[in-house]
Amino acid sequence: xxxxWQQIAALIVIILFAGKLFKQKRKKQxxxxxxxxxxxxxxxxxxxxxxxxxxxxxxxxLGLSANGINLLFYLASLILFxxxxxxxxxxxxxxxxxxxxxxxxxxxxASPSKNPPLKTDSDSK
Amino acid sequence: MKIACVIPAYNEAxxxxxxxxxxxxxxxxxIVVDDCSSDETNLIAKKYPVTVIRHPINRGxxxxxxxxxxxxLKNGADIILHFDADNxxxxxxxxxxxxxxxxxxxxxxxxxxxxxxxxxPPLKRYLIMPLARxxxxxxxxxxxxxxxxxxALKKEIWQQITIYNRGMAHCSEILFKTVxxxxxxxxxxxxxxxxxxxxxxxxxxxxxxxxxxxKLSN
Numbered sequence: 001x002x003x004x005w006q007q008i009a010a011l012i013v014i015i016l017f018a019g020k021l022f023k024q025k026r027k028k029q030x031x032x033x034x035x036x037x038x039x040x041x042x043x044x045x046x047x048x049x050x051x052x053x054x055x056x057x058x059x060x061x062l063g064l065s066a067n068g069i070n071l072l073f074y075l076a077s078l079i080l081f082x083x084x085x086x087x088x089x090x091x092x093x094x095x096x097x098x099x100x101x102x103x104x105x106x107x108x109x110a111s112p113s114k115n116p117p118l119k120t121d122s123d124s125k
Numbered sequence: 126m127k128i129a130c131v132i133p134a135y136n137e138a139x140x141x142x143x144x145x146x147x148x149x150x151x152x153x154x155x156i157v158v159d160d161c162s163s164d165e166t167n168l169i170a171k172k173y174p175v176t177v178i179r180h181p182i183n184r185g186x187x188x189x190x191x192x193x194x195x196x197x198l199k200n201g202a203d204i205i206l207h208f209d210a211d212n213x214x215x216x217x218x219x220x221x222x223x224x225x226x227x228x229x230x231x232x233x234x235x236x237x238x239x240x241x242x243x244x245x246p247p248l249k250r251y252l253i254m255p256l257a258r259x260x261x262x263x264x265x266x267x268x269x270x271x272x273x274x275x276x277a278l279k280k281e282i283w284q285q286i287t288i289y290n291r292g293m294a295h296c297s298e299i300l301f302k303t304v305x306x307x308x309x310x311x312x313x314x315x316x317x318x319x320x321x322x323x324x325x326x327x328x329x330x331x332x333x334x335x336x337x338x339x340k341l342s343n
Contacts, residue, residue, distance in 0.1 A: 095291070096289065098182065098184070099184045099188045099291055102180050102181055102182045102184050102188070103180070103184075103188065103191065103192045103195065105181055106158075106178050106179060106180050106181065106192055107178065107192065107195060107196055107199075109178075109179070110176060110177075110178040110196055111176070112154075112176050112200075113171070113173070113174045113175050113176055113177070115171075115172065115173060115174040115175075116174060117149075117174050118146065118149055118150070118173070118174065
């Protein structure tokens, strides 16, 4: 099986990222779930690059006009959109949690004023 | 009947004093929620006989109102009124907003700038407000003012409402949730003096985005 230089470049990049992933795992910078998720992602990416020709055939068999690499780009775009959307929702939940914490702290320190009621119309500043 | 007024304030050092002075004689308790102002809003508010609650982080007007509501409900308020700190609403209209609640004619009263003679900037009158009103109609809200911030509700209604939108989308959220309680809702005319434009067109789109995100994240 011969690889084009583009495939080789892509595989090198994937190997670099996978190496970084193992390093992060060893240093316990990421948890098991996250490690598995990214490992699956990079493995699928590497397999897709290695088997680009069969992927072309699969794309044609599915009746799509694009070739394999284009299909990969379309899928990558879809996944990215989904991840950004998920992240926005996650961020919205975090913002909500932060608001709740801020409110709890503010209410904990709140106390009624000890200032006397206003007697005149003059500004009490 | 204890009437509490919640005033959210963010960098309103210039306006907060006069507003407090005018509102104080009209309510039983005044709660200022300082949303982490970087100016002297907090110091000025503390000179008055009001409860000042300070958010350690800026969380937006909706969040400040919910904080004020929680404090007021915990301290025995029967009616909670929302009023702005920017001196755009008229304090002398507070009794008009409260009257239907005190008389038992309504459980929620919203001030409407469209029933009064508010001097809207053209973009706001002819584009933003009609769009907001249309959006509200899709949500089943038929009030004349889609974004009124001058409102008073009985405690029984507030107890059923939690404001999640911390930005300006809270106005639509409160209206929507009030309608959903099935309470008797009334609109009264109010007058507003605009010192600055307020909401821009982009702000309107942000409100729609915030409402959608809030719906999806819950």
